[in-house]
Amino acid sequence: MIKLVDYGVGNIQAFMTLFKRMGLDAQRAQAPQELEGATHLVLPGVGHFDHAMQRLNESGMRSMLEEMVMGKRVPVIGVCVGMQMLAVGSDEGSLPGLNWVPGRVRAFSGNALSANLPMPHMGWNNLQPTGGAKLLAEGLDEDPQFYFLHSYFFDAQDKSDVAATAHYGFDFDAVVSRGHIHGVQCHPEKSHHWGAQLLKNFAEL
Amino acid sequence: MLRPRIIPCLLVHQGGLVKTQGFKEPKYVGDPINAVKIFNEKESDELIVLDIDATVLGREPDFGLIAKLAAECRMPLCYGGGVKTADQAARIVDMGLEKVAVSAAAIANPSMLSGMAAAVGRQSVVAVLDVRKKTGLFAKGYEVYTHNGKTLHKADPVSLAKQLQDAGAGEIVINSIDRDGFMQGYDLDLASQFRDVLKVPVTIMGGAGSMEHVGQLVSKLGVVGAAAGSLFVFKGKYHAVLINYPTPAQKIQLCRDALKI
Numbered sequence: 001m002i003k004l005v006d007y008g009v010g011n012i013q014a015f016m017t018l019f020k021r022m023g024l025d026a027q028r029a030q031a032p033q034e035l036e037g038a039t040h041l042v043l044p045g046v047g048h049f050d051h052a053m054q055r056l057n058e059s060g061m062r063s064m065l066e067e068m069v070m071g072k073r074v075p076v077i078g079v080c081v082g083m084q085m086l087a088v089g090s091d092e093g094s095l096p097g098l099n100w101v102p103g104r105v106r107a108f109s110g111n112a113l114s115a116n117l118p119m120p121h122m123g124w125n126n127l128q129p130t131g132g133a134k135l136l137a138e139g140l141d142e143d144p145q146f147y148f149l150h151s152y153f154f155d156a157q158d159k160s161d162v163a164a165t166a167h168y169g170f171d172f173d174a175v176v177s178r179g180h181i182h183g184v185q186c187h188p189e190k191s192h193h194w195g196a197q198l199l200k201n202f203a204e205l
Numbered sequence: 206m207l208r209p210r211i212i213p214c215l216l217v218h219q220g221g222l223v224k225t226q227g228f229k230e231p232k233y234v235g236d237p238i239n240a241v242k243i244f245n246e247k248e249s250d251e252l253i254v255l256d257i258d259a260t261v262l263g264r265e266p267d268f269g270l271i272a273k274l275a276a277e278c279r280m281p282l283c284y285g286g287g288v289k290t291a292d293q294a295a296r297i298v299d300m301g302l303e304k305v306a307v308s309a310a311a312i313a314n315p316s317m318l319s320g321m322a323a324a325v326g327r328q329s330v331v332a333v334l335d336v337r338k339k340t341g342l343f344a345k346g347y348e349v350y351t352h353n354g355k356t357l358h359k360a361d362p363v364s365l366a367k368q369l370q371d372a373g374a375g376e377i378v379i380n381s382i383d384r385d386g387f388m389q390g391y392d393l394d395l396a397s398q399f400r401d402v403l404k405v406p407v408t409i410m411g412g413a414g415s416m417e418h419v420g421q422l423v424s425k426l427g428v429v430g431a432a433a434g435s436l437f438v439f440k441g442k443y444h445a446v447l448i449n450y451p452t453p454a455q456k457i458q459l460c461r462d463a464l465k466i
Contacts, residue, residue: 013275013301021279046298047326118406120328120375123210123428124250145208147251147281149303149328167206190281190303192248 002026002203003038007059009052010044010082014189015199022196024203032064040203041065041074044189045081049105049152050093052081057095069100075180075205076100077135083154083176083183092152101178102157109151114169120151121168127186133163133177134205135184139197146174146186146194153185180205208460209423210430211451213437214253214410215240217270217286223257224434226386228335228354231257234438234446237270241277244437247450251281253306253378253410253432255333259287260309261352266293268300275301283331291317291324298325306378308333309351312358312365315372322373331408332374336362336395337382347395354382363398370405377403378432381411388414388435391422400426408432416451416459423463 002019006012006028019026026042029035043065045052056062068074078086087097090105097105108114108121124145129136136144146166153172156162166174166186176183182202188195215237216223222240223231237254244252254274256267266287274282284297285306294305305325311318311332321330335350349358349365358365366377379399381392389412396409408430413419419431440447451459460466 011298011301011303014279017276017301018279046329048323118428119404120406121207122328122376122406123207123430125207148207149281151328187281187303190279192279 001037002040002042003029003035004042004044005035005056005061005065006030007056007061009055010046010079011189012044015042015044018189018196018199022200024200029061030059032061035061035064035068038068038074040205041068041076043076043078043082043085045079045083045085047081048092049081049084049090049097050095052085053093053095053097056085066098069181073180075202076182077202078183079189080150080185080187083185084152086176086181086183087154090152100181101161101176101183103155103161103173103176104157105152106155107152108168111170117169120149122149123147125166125168125186127164127166127174128171129164130162133175135163135175135177135182135198135201138201140194140201144194146188146191148186150185154183206466207428208250208456209428209463210250210408211419211456212251212253212408212430212432213244213249213450214255214432214434216434217254217256218258222438224386224438225257228382228385235448238273238277240438240448241274243448244450245277245279248453249280249450251283251430252278253283253285255306256284256286257353261355265289266297268296271297271300271302285331285333289317291320294321294330295324298329304329304331304376306331306333308335309356311369311372311374312349312351312360315368318369318373320373322375327373327375330374331376331378332366332369333378333380334362334366334369335380335382350382363402366399367402370403374405376406376408376430378408378410378430384412386435387412388439390414390418391431393421393425396422397425400429406430410434416455420459420463423459427464
């Protein structure tokens with residue numbers, strides 16, 4: 001059973017709709033006990049980094065989540081700000097992140113190559129897979145297009161964690177996979193057949 | 206690389222889907238939910254749904270309709286119509302939409318956008334400007350309207366767009382009232398005034414009648430949003446109602462031709 005971590009931030013409904021359509025069992029979890037029995041975890045997130053971290057901290061689910069991910073090694077995928085929360089911290093805020101994947105979240109505006117581009121990075125861009133990450137292994141070999149909507153990006157410390165980059169002024173880390181922990185900056189839940197394929201790959205991990 | 210966004214814009218009036226000309230004569234073209242289903246199948250880049258009754262009737266957003274749209278829509282969705290407060294925007298985003306559009310409320314009080322941006326994030330805040338060419342013998346330039354083109358605002362569209370951006374909008378939609386529904390092409394003179402002044406993405410709407418028109422816009426402005434109503438709901442010279450959208454191959458070709466890549 002896939003569990004969607006519903007801490008009050010992010011588009012849970014879009015995931016529910018898509019998983020249902022794909023014939024995959026998914027449930028939202030709003031309390032620690034509702035996380036029990038998860039075979040896979042989805043951590044969505046939108047908006048401000050600190051707001052998302054604060055809401056997760058206040059949800060009461062954080063320690064259970066850490067036990068499941070770090071202790072029981074349940075596969076997890078962070079989406080958009082949910083991916084950014086995997087980092088140690090973000091230039092957007094001051095709260096610490098989950099620190100599950102070494103790296104920091106940085107602003108596009110802080111990079112000369114993207115400083116003059118319209119912000120947020122909004123629209124359809126292609127993922128450039130960097131290796132054989134299982135998340136992208138099936139059905140995504142032909143110029144996969146994904147929907148992006150963000151002004152900050154995950155800068156992985158260990159570049160061997162990077163499963164795909166995308167280009168906006170420069171190549172930034174758009175997908176990370178570190179063991180069973182995954183993060184995608186784009187929105188697979190709104191990326192048509194490419195997004196459904198990515199989530200299917202995740203559900204089969 | 207980032208592609209231009211090709212965006213169907215659906216107008217909702219008395220519960221049905223309509224298409225206007227010059228913001229007038231709404232013609233019934235179908236059912237909004239059915240249209241969303243078709244655009245899902247066609248893998249549309251995004252979708253904008255505007256309730257053109259809410260603001261003029263002083264109603265709040267139709268949350269029942271929004272819930273139905275959210276349940277069906279598998280692409281990024283922007284809803285506009287009657288949104289006045291940050292709480293309403295947060296409720297809409299929580300229902301599963303990516304963006305919330307505001308026009309009249311933001312133009313009356315640009316600072317409301319900062320509250321909205323704080324609630325849902327700037328990336329989900331869209332400000333829409335309905336713009337009409339000034340008329341009269343010596344008139345030059347453009348004017349901004351709200352309430353379906355009925356209420357004039359004494360503001361220069363470009364400065365107002367910048368003000369709304371600075372107040373918290375993460376995207377600006379420029380909608381030409383003059384071109385709306387005529388399918389004769391975008392107002393490129395109008396459109397080109399915004400791209401260099403604004404730091405946020407810009408979406409241009411009003412006038413597209415063919416993919417060539419979309420290509421012209423992208424050639425002139427680069428990677429922008431190209432929104433259209435009639436283009437995606439009418440087909441052929443008799444304007445039969447038929448929902449349509451370019452194929453992935455047509456979109457790639459358009460990018461290549463218009464952006465010379």
